[in-house]
Amino acid sequence: MKAAAFDYIKPTVLAQALSLLAEAGDDGQLIAGGQTLLATLNMRLSEPGILIDISGINELKGISLVGNQLRIGALVTHTEIEDSELVAKHAPLLKAAAPHIAHRAIRNLGTWGGSLAYGDPAAEWPACSLALNATMIIVGPGGERRISAQDFFIDLYTTSLEPDEILLATEIPIADKNQVFYFHELARRHGDYAIAGLAAVAQKQGDVISDCALTFFSVASTPLMALKTQTLVNGKVLTPEVIASAVVAARAEIDAIADITNSVETKQHLIGVLLERGLKHLAA
Ligand SMILES: Cc1cc2nc3c(=O)[nH]c(=O)nc-3n(C[C@H](O)[C@H](O)[C@H](O)COP(=O)(O)OP(=O)(O)OC[C@H]3O[C@@H](n4cnc5c(N)ncnc54)[C@H](O)[C@@H]3O)c2cc1C
Incomplete structure (x- = not known):
């Protein structure tokens, strides 16, 4: 057509x-x-x-450090994120996630802001922005407003952006030396949208995990944080027993929905698989 x-x-x-x-x-x-x-x-x-x-508007471009925040302009492409030294140093979760977005030719054109504004629950950037506690900077006729990623993604392909607003940029608190992260997704072929994915960030002191953010994507109508599971693992050493209870908790708390080819049961199973791998990685 x-x-x-x-x-x-x-x-x-x-x-x-x-x-x-x-x-x-x-x-x-x-x-x-x-x-x-x-x-x-x-x-x-x-x-x-x-x-x-809007692709020619300079105010929407560029990656920079603003105090202790990494600012990513809405027009920054997926490739620019993948190749950026600032991103690798201050938001390594994004560098790990970028290669999972489609293929390089698409990543050369597709933008950070376009992905966030579209609000696809299977997309990588909405999940990462949630895990990294990002702030969306939005401009409209009334000026600039800021909203946390937690409040930005409302429903399937629905964000808090009003029709007369433009996503200007996003600010992400920079990673400190205690930050550990994990990104993985299960897809039929590399470059396909994920059947299920996990973007995880935590603080690790010695063997103890805290401030854990476990964001699952492609399992519901928006990316979802496993809040009860986070509480369960925070302040703990990730022993095999803690990981096993976390897997049970995450499967119980995430209300997965089926997609065109995968059932709720498949999604719930994969949530556990991803979490087990992720927590083992954070523990290692
Ligand atoms: C074959 C294929 C495979 C793909 N696979 C993946 C994948 O695995 N993972 C993934 O995440 N994405 C995937 N994508 C989508 C790709 O990442 C897109 O680039 C991205 O979703 C949208 O970015 P864009 O700049 O192209 O936005 P556009 O297509 O230009 O716009 C998308 C929407 O966002 C709005 N919009 C754009 N910018 C702004 C802004 N600054 N403020 C407000 N609204 C705005 C537009 O009005 C439109 O509604 C795939 C695309 C293709 C073609």
């Missing part, structure tokens, strides 16, 4: 993009890397009257 006809405009500054978006109302849609949107346009799942291409 081919996309329905639409107007196209490419503003060069953020203020212009915001006023175009406000003017267009429900008829306007932003495009960044186009790696999700072009497919939905071609399938006519989305039929905007005007496409506002």
Whole structure:
């Protein structure tokens, strides 16, 4: 299929993009890397009257350190994250996750902000941003607002972004020397969306784990933190007994939903498999 006809405009500054978006109302849609949107346009799942291409706006670009936060602009591509020394040093979970996103050609175009704004529960960045306690920086007609990743992902493909708002950047607290992390996903083939995945971050002093964030993705309508399981492992040494109880707890607390090819039972089984591997990795 081919996309329905639409107007196209490419503003060069953020203020212009915001006023175009406000003017267009429900008829306007932003495009960044186009790696999700072009497919939905071609399938006519989305039929905007005007496409506002934000890919030339410098205010949305770049990775930088701001105090003790790593700031990632919405237009930063998956490849830039994968190759960034700042990311490798200050948010190593993201470097570990990046190669799991599709293939390099898609990662060269797809953006951090596009992935977060789209809110796909099977995507890597929403889960990582939740595990890393990220803050989303959003601009709209009323100015700038900030919201935590925990409050940003609301439901299937639904975030707290309003139609007249643009995701500007994200800030992530930088990793300290005690931070340990684990990222893994189970997919049919490398580059496919995950059947189930886990992004985990914790503090480790000696053998004791604390401040654990266990975020599962591709198992529910949003990425989900296993809050009860986190409480169970915090303050403990990850012995085989603790890991076994954590696996039981995570399977019980995550309300998995089936997808087109995988049942709830498969998802719940994989949640346990991922958690066992993840906690063993954090313990090692
Ligand atoms: C074959 C294939 C395989 C893929 N596999 C994976 C995968 O394994 N994992 C994964 O995570 N992704 C995967 N993707 C999707 C890819 O990562 C996309 O790049 C990403 O989801 C969206 O980023 P984008 O810049 O391309 O956004 P676009 O497609 O341009 O936009 C997506 C949506 O976000 C909105 N948007 C974009 N930027 C902003 C912003 N700054 N503020 C507000 N709204 C905005 C747009 O209006 C649109 O609704 C795959 C894509 C393809 C084609």
